[in-house]
Amino acid sequence: MFVLERFGIFFSNLAAMVFDPVGLLLLFGSVFLGILFGAMPGLTATLGVALLTTLTYGMRAETAMIALLGIYVGGVYGGSYSAILINIPGTAAAAATSLDGYPLACKGEGGRALGLTTTASAIGTFVGMLFVVSISPLISRIALQFTSFEFFLLAFFGIIISGTLTSPDLVYKGWIAGLLGLFLAIVGRDGLQFYPRFTFGMPQLEGGLEVVPVLIGAFGIPQIIGVLKDRFAPAEAKRFQRILPEFGTIVRRLPTILRSALIGVGIGAVPGIGEDIAGWVSYGAAKNASKHPESFGTGDEEGVIASETANNACIGGAMIPLLNLGIPGSPPAAMLLGALMLHGVNPGPMLRFDHPNFILQITAILLLASFAMWILGMLLAKQVVKVLRIPPPLFMPIIAVLCVIGSYALGFKIFNLYLMIPVGIIAYFLTEMGYPIAPLVIGVILGPMADQNLRRALMVSQGSFMPVFTRPVALILFLVIVLTIVSQFPVYRRALAALKRLLLRNR
Amino acid sequence: MMQGQKLRRADFVTSLILLGFGVWMLLEAFKMPMRDTFGGVQNVWYVSPALFPLIVSIGILVLATVLLLHAIRSGGAAALVHSLKHLSEADREPLIRFGGILLGLVSFVYLYIPRVDFFLATILMLFYFIAAYYLDDHSILKRLIVFYCAGCVLFIVLFATPLAGSLNRLFAYATDIVALLFFVAMVVFVRRATRGRTDQRARIRLALIVTFVTPLILIPVFRYFLRVQMPREGGIIEIMHLIYYSIR
Numbered sequence: 038m039f040v041l042e043r044f045g046i047f048f049s050n051l052a053a054m055v056f057d058p059v060g061l062l063l064l065f066g067s068v069f070l071g072i073l074f075g076a077m078p079g080l081t082a083t084l085g086v087a088l089l090t091t092l093t094y095g096m097r098a099e100t101a102m103i104a105l106l107g108i109y110v111g112g113v114y115g116g117s118y119s120a121i122l123i124n125i126p127g128t129a130a131a132a133a134t135s136l137d138g139y140p141l142a143c144k145g146e147g148g149r150a151l152g153l154t155t156t157a158s159a160i161g162t163f164v165g166m167l168f169v170v171s172i173s174p175l176i177s178r179i180a181l182q183f184t185s186f187e188f189f190l191l192a193f194f195g196i197i198i199s200g201t202l203t204s205p206d207l208v209y210k211g212w213i214a215g216l217l218g219l220f221l222a223i224v225g226r227d228g229l230q231f232y233p234r235f236t237f238g239m240p241q242l243e244g245g246l247e248v249v250p251v252l253i254g255a256f257g258i259p260q261i262i263g264v265l266k267d268r269f270a271p272a273e274a275k276r277f278q279r280i281l282p283e284f285g286t287i288v289r290r291l292p293t294i295l296r297s298a299l300i301g302v303g304i305g306a307v308p309g310i311g312e313d314i315a316g317w318v319s320y321g322a323a324k325n326a327s328k329h330p331e332s333f334g335t336g337d338e339e340g341v342i343a344s345e346t347a348n349n350a351c352i353g354g355a356m357i358p359l360l361n362l363g364i365p366g367s368p369p370a371a372m373l374l375g376a377l378m379l380h381g382v383n384p385g386p387m388l389r390f391d392h393p394n395f396i397l398q399i400t401a402i403l404l405l406a407s408f409a410m411w412i413l414g415m416l417l418a419k420q421v422v423k424v425l426r427i428p429p430p431l432f433m434p435i436i437a438v439l440c441v442i443g444s445y446a447l448g449f450k451i452f453n454l455y456l457m458i459p460v461g462i463i464a465y466f467l468t469e470m471g472y473p474i475a476p477l478v479i480g481v482i483l484g485p486m487a488d489q490n491l492r493r494a495l496m497v498s499q500g501s502f503m504p505v506f507t508r509p510v511a512l513i514l515f516l517v518i519v520l521t522i523v524s525q526f527p528v529y530r531r532a533l534a535a536l537k538r539l540l541l542r543n544r
Numbered sequence: 545m546m547q548g549q550k551l552r553r554a555d556f557v558t559s560l561i562l563l564g565f566g567v568w569m570l571l572e573a574f575k576m577p578m579r580d581t582f583g584g585v586q587n588v589w590y591v592s593p594a595l596f597p598l599i600v601s602i603g604i605l606v607l608a609t610v611l612l613l614h615a616i617r618s619g620g621a622a623a624l625v626h627s628l629k630h631l632s633e634a635d636r637e638p639l640i641r642f643g644g645i646l647l648g649l650v651s652f653v654y655l656y657i658p659r660v661d662f663f664l665a666t667i668l669m670l671f672y673f674i675a676a677y678y679l680d681d682h683s684i685l686k687r688l689i690v691f692y693c694a695g696c697v698l699f700i701v702l703f704a705t706p707l708a709g710s711l712n713r714l715f716a717y718a719t720d721i722v723a724l725l726f727f728v729a730m731v732v733f734v735r736r737a738t739r740g741r742t743d744q745r746a747r748i749r750l751a752l753i754v755t756f757v758t759p760l761i762l763i764p765v766f767r768y769f770l771r772v773q774m775p776r777e778g779g780i781i782e783i784m785h786l787i788y789y790s791i792r
Binding site for chain 1: 545546551554555558562569572576577587588589590591592593595596597599600603604607608610611614638641642645646648649650652653654657658666669670673674677678680750751754758759762766770771772773775
């Protein structure tokens with residue numbers, strides 16, 4: 038009965054959206070904008086979501102989510118255009134796609150490759166949506182049992198795991214980035230006693246740092262500096278005829294698609310790691326499972342399908358912790374969280390009581406966005422390719438203006454701009470030195486949650502940490518955090534190797 | 545991202561900065577109420593506002609120490625000494641390009657936006673960036689940076705002294721006119737710098753189109769559609785108001 042009721046609400050939401058011409062227009066427009074953003078090297082889905090957030094201040098939360106999810110889905114998919122046609126991934130999520138997509142385009146099969154990625158991306162988004170609708174009630178029911186200790190450990194786990202998995206250099210650089218994010222979250226009056234921390238007597242800092250300008254600074258400014266600093270010559274895009282929706286190939290590759298979708302959803306659900314990792318892991322899994330792994334990298338359609346299915350399925354996966362726990366599953370989801378908070382929606386276990394139909398509305402939007410993406414991909418591919426000819430030094434200054442006006446529009450505060458620029462410059466240097474930005478951003482977002490829940494938990498337990506060991510979920514989270522940290526040290530690896538040797542000898 | 549020894553050198557410097565930052569944060573945290581009363585509330589250590597900053601600062605200190613040791617072991621300190629000795633041999637072009645970007649962003653946000661009409665501030669920034677980086681000529685970039693820097697100094701002098709106030713009392717939009725003159729001077733400067741180069745003429749034309757079209761679309765969208773008041777509404781935005789309210 039409960040399932041039927043949920044499906045009933047889901048379909049009524051879907052029907053309401055389909056018959057709302059303004060909503061549909063907004064969805065198609067934002068998906069198209071997302072495809073353009075994803076296709077243009079230097080612009081990312083995260084930046085697209087960040088900039089569009091600034092245009093949604095005056096909208097209702099549900100309408101804003103149509104626009105933001107549309108640009109998110111379109112942005113992740115759009116990266117495949119430049120990856121396939123000019124061998125430069127438009128977004129990091131499409132990096133694995135270029136390995137086989139570009140060789141396919143060189144063979145004159147660019148249209149076919151785009152057709153496969155379009156269909157695979159749509160299926161990936163659809164599978165992700167199925168997981169959001171089916172797993173969300175379960176997770177939010179479990180999360181209702183959480184106390185302050187679990188929320189503190191969950192926030193800490195999100196930062197640690199994101200730092201561990203996204204760091205391109207040393208793992209502890211990811212953790213440092215997370216701690217720097219936590220520092221930024223501390224600035225302002227603390228949530229329990231209203232004591233001013235690191236405010237330097239500035240009244241503008243008393244309320245804490247605004248999340249949106251910090252996120253726009255952290256994601257936008259490094260992108261602008263990086264693209265303008267490094268000379269970028271636009272490459273000639275490979276020509277293609279029409280995009281063929283190859284259903285036969287898709288049916289043949291169904292096992293790969295399902296495996297990749299599951300990988301995408303699973304990776305998306307892990308806090309803070311995004312579509313790029315999903316694409317790579319899925320590509321690697323497809324190569325390992327293939328009977329002809331040697332053909333990967335030479336234009337194998339399976340590689341393209343694996344990467345694109347996973348990166349779009351990751352969107353649904355990232356929505357699961359975001360909506361049910363208030364923890365973003367990927368960098369664009371972090372931006373979505375900021376947008377939701379701006380619109381007065383606080384994701385977490387209480388979401389299903391505060392806004393009972395919200396999760397079902399999100400799933401309906403995801404379903405429609407995947408359709409919109411497929412239709413636009415099939416119809417407008419040739420027009421989208423034209424944007425690859427625009428030189429980045431021409432559009433990056435426009436992005437700078439959008440970043441500035443978007444940050445300012447939140448509360449009409451010039452101080453937001455004064456904040457955005459230093460955050461952006463620091464984020465640029467950190468990126469250059471191999472520090473990932475995702476944990477920093479997650480630290481900024483989850484900082485207040487970690488701080489307040491730790492102190493609240495200790496208040497209840499009169500300063501005792503024992504509940505961490507007596508509550509099962511808290512204990513599991515604690516052990517995972519400890520294991521994640523300890524496993525990065527050589528001592529642990531040596532001990533593990535010694536243990537293995539000992540076990541083999543005894544056998 | 546940096547690679548090899550350059551990265552380890554940067555790690556060495558960063559770890560030292562992080563150590564300093566961690567110590568500062570720790571000292572600041574110790575100044576927060578730990579056991580004393582704040583706002584009528586008797587504190588205990590576990591409710592203290594200092595608890596979380598202490599944890600974060602200790603975390604930063606530990607990780608910065610690990611990073612420092614790794615950087616020293618992998619030759620980061622030695623690489624820093626070597627690079628300081630050979631400072632004059634370093635490739636200056638990326639540094640100049642980076643400096644030019646910083647100049648454009650910082651002057652836009654901290655100098656022009658709070659004081660000059662937003663339309664003018666935007667066209668100044670857009671034309672500077674597009675001319676400097678889209679024309680893709682290092683000598684033009686260098687000369688334009690110097691020119692733009694000189695303009696910024698002029699504006700700093702104008703705003704730091706009572707000069708801007710006096711000018712604005714004479715005529716309400718005097719500083720906007722100065723900004724407009726600076727923009728015209730920059731366009732003339734770029735045209736003169738590319739004289740005789742037909743390949744650059746089309747690019748300058750495109751740069752000017754983008755420079756004007758962008759704020760002409762963005763400002764009305766934000767101002768009249770989203771009702772966002774611009775940071776500073778001077779002469780040009782006043783003209784926009786006149787047009788908008790007369791056709792509305």
